[in-house]
Amino acid sequence: MTTLPTPQAVQTQTLNAPARPPVRASRVFMYLGLLVAALFFLLPIYLLVVTAFKTPEAINLATTWQLPRGLNWASFSDAWAKVGGNMGNSLFLAVTATLLSAMLGSLNGYALSKWKFRGANTVFALMLFGMFIPYQSVLIPLFQFVKALGLYGSIWALVLAHVVYGIPITTLIFRNFYADVPDALIEAATIDGAGFWAIYGRVIFPISIPGFVVVIIWQFTQVWNEFLFAATLTSTRSQPVTYALSQLAGGQAVSWNLPMAGAILAAIPTLLVYILLGRYFVRGLLAGSVKG
Amino acid sequence: MKNTDRLWAKLVLAPSVILLAIFVYGFIARTGYTSLTDWGSDPVQALSLHPVIKFIGFQNYTDLFTGGLNVRFRQDLISTLFFTVFFIAGCLGLGLSLALMLDRNPRGEGLWRTVFLFPMSLSFIVTGTIWRWMLQPQGGVNQLLGLDPNKYEWLTGRASVLGFDWNKIPLLTAVVVAVVLGVLAYQALRAGQRSRMLVAAGCAALLLVWALFVGPNVKLLPAPELHGFNIAFIGIIIAAVWQMSGYTMALYLAGLRGIPEEIREAARVDGAGEWASYRHVVFPLLAPITLSAMIILGHISLKIFDLVFAMTGPDNAATDVPALLMYITSFRQNAFAVGAAIGTVLLLLVAVIIVPYLASQFRTEEAR
Numbered sequence: 001m002t003t004l005p006t007p008q009a010v011q012t013q014t015l016n017a018p019a020r021p022p023v024r025a026s027r028v029f030m031y032l033g034l035l036v037a038a039l040f041f042l043l044p045i046y047l048l049v050v051t052a053f054k055t056p057e058a059i060n061l062a063t064t065w066q067l068p069r070g071l072n073w074a075s076f077s078d079a080w081a082k083v084g085g086n087m088g089n090s091l092f093l094a095v096t097a098t099l100l101s102a103m104l105g106s107l108n109g110y111a112l113s114k115w116k117f118r119g120a121n122t123v124f125a126l127m128l129f130g131m132f133i134p135y136q137s138v139l140i141p142l143f144q145f146v147k148a149l150g151l152y153g154s155i156w157a158l159v160l161a162h163v164v165y166g167i168p169i170t171t172l173i174f175r176n177f178y179a180d181v182p183d184a185l186i187e188a189a190t191i192d193g194a195g196f197w198a199i200y201g202r203v204i205f206p207i208s209i210p211g212f213v214v215v216i217i218w219q220f221t222q223v224w225n226e227f228l229f230a231a232t233l234t235s236t237r238s239q240p241v242t243y244a245l246s247q248l249a250g251g252q253a254v255s256w257n258l259p260m261a262g263a264i265l266a267a268i269p270t271l272l273v274y275i276l277l278g279r280y281f282v283r284g285l286l287a288g289s290v291k292g
Numbered sequence: 293m294k295n296t297d298r299l300w301a302k303l304v305l306a307p308s309v310i311l312l313a314i315f316v317y318g319f320i321a322r323t324g325y326t327s328l329t330d331w332g333s334d335p336v337q338a339l340s341l342h343p344v345i346k347f348i349g350f351q352n353y354t355d356l357f358t359g360g361l362n363v364r365f366r367q368d369l370i371s372t373l374f375f376t377v378f379f380i381a382g383c384l385g386l387g388l389s390l391a392l393m394l395d396r397n398p399r400g401e402g403l404w405r406t407v408f409l410f411p412m413s414l415s416f417i418v419t420g421t422i423w424r425w426m427l428q429p430q431g432g433v434n435q436l437l438g439l440d441p442n443k444y445e446w447l448t449g450r451a452s453v454l455g456f457d458w459n460k461i462p463l464l465t466a467v468v469v470a471v472v473l474g475v476l477a478y479q480a481l482r483a484g485q486r487s488r489m490l491v492a493a494g495c496a497a498l499l500l501v502w503a504l505f506v507g508p509n510v511k512l513l514p515a516p517e518l519h520g521f522n523i524a525f526i527g528i529i530i531a532a533v534w535q536m537s538g539y540t541m542a543l544y545l546a547g548l549r550g551i552p553e554e555i556r557e558a559a560r561v562d563g564a565g566e567w568a569s570y571r572h573v574v575f576p577l578l579a580p581i582t583l584s585a586m587i588i589l590g591h592i593s594l595k596i597f598d599l600v601f602a603m604t605g606p607d608n609a610a611t612d613v614p615a616l617l618m619y620i621t622s623f624r625q626n627a628f629a630v631g632a633a634i635g636t637v638l639l640l641l642v643a644v645i646i647v648p649y650l651a652s653q654f655r656t657e658e659a660r
Binding site: 026027030031032033036037039040042043045046047048051061062064067104107108109110111114115117120123125126127128129130132133134135136137138139140141142143145164165167168171190195196197221224225226227228230231245246247249250255258260262266267270271273274275278281282285286 | 297302307317319386393407412413417420517594595597635639642651
């Protein structure tokens with residue numbers, strides 16, 4: 001890397017990779033830039049982890065950035081005692097709401113992309129608007145509605161809110177996914193005498209796995225991370241982990257190892273999903289803005 | 293056969309459509325109505341089972357924008373606009389730089405990408421908790437960079453810069469809208485759409501005339517009221533950029549990968565240098581992505597709530613935003629009508645950027 005390439009070497013390289021111009025200095029700068037950016041993204045995580053593993057007494061100014069002397073697992077068991085139950089709530093909520101809205105999204109996407117009726121696009125546009133609104137503008141009636149149903153303080157209130165407000169994005173992702181399925185496939189099935197449900201069951205659903213993976217990952221992350229509904233529609237026993245974490249970190253005289261350990265616990269499920277299934281996560285990410 | 297299938301399609305859609313009709317449009321209408329009442333101005337009535345609610349017209353809005361007691365709302369509105377501008381600029385700048393670097397195929401590209409994008413999978417609450425610790429006056433960032441904790445207070449700073457008088461708001465708004473309309477008129481002129489150009493130019497001219505002759509004399513408040521950019525927001529903007537710039541990077545990277553190699557090759561054959569090929573070929577092709585990114589980021593930042601809540605708590609006036617104020621007003625003070633009015637203002641702000649975006653997306657789709 002450090003030795004200058006001979007003209008001969010440059011030439012062979014150009015032959016091997018014609019698309020890449022042999023500019024060396026700019027590549028050094030590029031790696032430097034990437035490194036600085038990576039530090040910006042990773043240093044907070046370093047501080048998060050080392051702080052979580054310290055004992056409260058060991059957290060002081062002089063040693064903020066130093067590694068802990070020993071691993072203080074008690075931070076995590078203490079944090080777990082405070083947010084563990086809420087993680088259970090979040091898990092139940094995220095799984096239930098995600099599966100329900102994924103199912104609805106798949107059917108909607110199928111109906112909208114393969115059985116276009118007059119005004120289908122208008123209906124879809126009106127549905128999509130629901131995913132951009134600030135939920136503050138529906139929060140008070142939602143709160144009243146949930147109370148009137150007797151669901152206030154129950155986890156089902158959150159399930160309801162997340163399923164309904166999740167419909168636009170799941171429908172959008174599936175609609176775009178099914179748009180790539182050739183119409184000829186549907187026509188052939190129609191000629192064979194298959195109807196709406198037979199085509200869905202035999203043609204569409206079996207090829208929907210990648211669509212479901214994208215939607216489920218995306219919705220799971222969204223629901224797990226959500227805070228506004230969590231703060232307004234729940235009571236102590238049904239609060240999800242984001243709310244519990246905000247309470248854990250909110251006090252003034254707080255010893256920082258506890259909220260840091262709590263943050264790690266709250267982050268692990270979505271982070272794991274991202275690291276293991278990043279490709280699908282990015283697809284969900286891009287689906288929210290780029291429509292086809 | 294075909295007809296029953298189409299009927300099924302509509303039947304399948306019906307539950308979702310009905311739910312969204314109620315939960316989105318019905319609730320928005322209800323919030324709008326609530327904002328025109330006095331629900332919650334009397335604390336006793338606020339939580340009673342059958343509250344006595346009076347219709348008071350636009351009084352809540354008038355109070356918010358011109359009432360002596362609502363300084364906080366006006367500062368929040370200004371804060372959120374400043375936040376939006378700096379947040380979008382940060383995300384676009386960092387995201388584009390990252391994408392351009394990754395587009396040059398560095399070794400371990402997938403790993404770099406994973407590192408830049410992972411904050412997107414975190415909750416704003418987690419991000420806020422981490423950065424709150426980073427930005428303690430005596431904490432991580434100041435230690436690392438050797439900054440004086442007395443000077444760099446980050447989230448607890450009280451200074452405000454770029455101040456201006458609230459009374460100038462109508463004037464400023466008129467000028468900004470006139471300029472935007474002027475640009476639209478110019479574009480319509482170049483595209484040869486005569487009637488559209490005339491309408492836009494006419495409206496721009498009317499607004500400018502208003503701004504010149506009437507605007508300077510409009511007084512929303514009896515006395516000048518200074519609002520500016522609270523520097524305590526800088527820390528929140530850094531955290532928000534940390535979380536969201538990976539998203540812009542992913543958008544730009546998808547765009548860059550979508551540019552056929554032949555086009556860039558052609559530019560090189562024509563003798564364009566590295567910089568020139570970016571300026572004349574790559575950046576123009578990325579312009580639509582920049583626009584969608586601005587719209588998506590803009591609506592996220594207008595709605596920002598959880599990050600602020602996690603970083604500075606709900607009661608820190610210096611870093612308050614309308615989304616947070618709506619929550620406090622409605623669910624702590626039970627002033628539901630005022631909360632509904634704030635929610636409606638927020639919705640209008642978001643709608644101004646989202647509705648044209650959706651409309652244009654569907655127009656291009658129809659045209660295809």
